[in-house]
Amino acid sequence: MRAPKIRTRSWTFSLAIIALLGLVTAASVSAKKKRGGEADDKIQALTVELKELDVADEHHAATSEIGQAEALRDKARSLIGERKQRELLEQTLERAEATVALASAKVVEAEKQAALDAQETQRDATNKELEAVRAAVAKLEKQQATLEKKLRGSK
Amino acid sequence: MRISRRHHPRKLGLGLLLVGVAACAGVQKPADMKTYEQEAGADTAEIIRKRYPELVKQAETHHAKAVVARDEKETELLKHHATTSMLWWGAATARSHADDLVAQRKRVTKKIAQTQKALSDAKKQQKLAESAIARSEEVIALQGKVADSEGNNSARDAINGALTALKQAERFDAAVHAKQKFAEAESKLQSATKALGRGKAKAAKSLAAEAETAALSAMAEAKPKYARAQADQERTASQRALFESLSKIDKVTAAIVEGGVMVTIVESFDPTGVDIKAAMAPTYGRIATAAKTYGSLALVIEGHTDSKGKRHKNLQLSEARAKSVMAHLASKGVSPGRMTALGKGSEEPVSNNKTREGRAKNRRIEILFATPGM
Numbered sequence: 001m002r003a004p005k006i007r008t009r010s011w012t013f014s015l016a017i018i019a020l021l022g023l024v025t026a027a028s029v030s031a032k033k034k035r036g037g038e039a040d041d042k043i044q045a046l047t048v049e050l051k052e053l054d055v056a057d058e059h060h061a062a063t064s065e066i067g068q069a070e071a072l073r074d075k076a077r078s079l080i081g082e083r084k085q086r087e088l089l090e091q092t093l094e095r096a097e098a099t100v101a102l103a104s105a106k107v108v109e110a111e112k113q114a115a116l117d118a119q120e121t122q123r124d125a126t127n128k129e130l131e132a133v134r135a136a137v138a139k140l141e142k143q144q145a146t147l148e149k150k151l152r153g154s155k
Numbered sequence: 156m157r158i159s160r161r162h163h164p165r166k167l168g169l170g171l172l173l174v175g176v177a178a179c180a181g182v183q184k185p186a187d188m189k190t191y192e193q194e195a196g197a198d199t200a201e202i203i204r205k206r207y208p209e210l211v212k213q214a215e216t217h218h219a220k221a222v223v224a225r226d227e228k229e230t231e232l233l234k235h236h237a238t239t240s241m242l243w244w245g246a247a248t249a250r251s252h253a254d255d256l257v258a259q260r261k262r263v264t265k266k267i268a269q270t271q272k273a274l275s276d277a278k279k280q281q282k283l284a285e286s287a288i289a290r291s292e293e294v295i296a297l298q299g300k301v302a303d304s305e306g307n308n309s310a311r312d313a314i315n316g317a318l319t320a321l322k323q324a325e326r327f328d329a330a331v332h333a334k335q336k337f338a339e340a341e342s343k344l345q346s347a348t349k350a351l352g353r354g355k356a357k358a359a360k361s362l363a364a365e366a367e368t369a370a371l372s373a374m375a376e377a378k379p380k381y382a383r384a385q386a387d388q389e390r391t392a393s394q395r396a397l398f399e400s401l402s403k404i405d406k407v408t409a410a411i412v413e414g415g416v417m418v419t420i421v422e423s424f425d426p427t428g429v430d431i432k433a434a435m436a437p438t439y440g441r442i443a444t445a446a447k448t449y450g451s452l453a454l455v456i457e458g459h460t461d462s463k464g465k466r467h468k469n470l471q472l473s474e475a476r477a478k479s480v481m482a483h484l485a486s487k488g489v490s491p492g493r494m495t496a497l498g499k500g501s502e503e504p505v506s507n508n509k510t511r512e513g514r515a516k517n518r519r520i521e522i523l524f525a526t527p528g529m
Contacts, residue, residue, distance in 0.1 A: 123263050
């Protein structure tokens, strides 16, 4: 009477082990997929950002950084799915994100610099015009004083 | 044997010491790490930290990881974190520099406005001098042909008097503000000069006196108009400056309207609350700063709701909210005597109450910075 009971228990135990193994495998596969998905999302976001930066970089202030970030993104893309290169993928993505942040900052900086330069050019032109007008006024006032003297003297 | 036995542990000790020294020396700092530490330790770094905390935090995190990697002699990891740290730091530095450039541009813009005002004044002076010279030259040319006599000299004096009066009238833009009288003065002066040229000294004197009277009358007429125009100009400039400073405030829409500058702020409160949301406090803080800068302007604060709910409840809610804004501004140093709070309920919608977006736009606070005389 006892033997079948033991067999049943052993079967239950085996099933539990198999289920557990299945769960662990599924969890590992899902985590792997999740990681891959995250990396994919990051690469996609980087691609969009890089495209926008390329357009925004009118002053070619971040050409080199954009190039570097593109190379890093491509490297990251090639590393997706390579189990042994997970750490390298993470590092590559980190570097790519930081490079994009720098490129973006440089684009903004160049834009502001250009705006300032334009304003300074306008300031210089206005100053020059003011100087010219003031010189003309001084000349005219001198002429006016001479004429007034003449008018008083012609009595 | 005895000697060698005694020396062997010493050699071993020396070897171990050397290994220890080498180990203590550790892995060399990469150039990026050195640069980061140098730049992040400088006095100017504090401003960058305040302006771009997120970027600096990234730099600091990677630097900390680089320090750990160096301690653990993980050369590749050290290089990675040092470079990444420097990239984030570079981003923060560039952004901060961009902010400096914006501030510098603002100063240049202000300077340009001042120079343009000076230029406009100088151009006016130039115009005045040119017309005075033209008139004087005309008079001198004719007077040269006229012989010295008591009558002629008296007419010349009268003509000079008219010239001076015209010059004074021009300073108040009489040619613009008292067009008719000024034209009359100019025409009479011309006639006087011509009469003197024809030897009609008496007529010349009389015409010159009329010219002087007309010029003085033009000046009297132009003076208040000129003062008004100047005041209007100054007010417009001040209104423009106020509008520009209010436009820069986050979550605020500014507009120049009849009576001043109006700012509209939506979603300042929780659905049924009357206290300003914490997220909106900085916005109202900046409005208070602008209000203090333009201390002579009265502030009319109006609360508006959407059409949901009962009318009288909406009216009460809008008034309570307007008063809440007034109290908030007062707590930031705006004198309560300058402010009026009004509740308008749902009576003055700016958008369609049938849509969610429309209702959100209608739930608003409007603050009018009332410009006197406009």
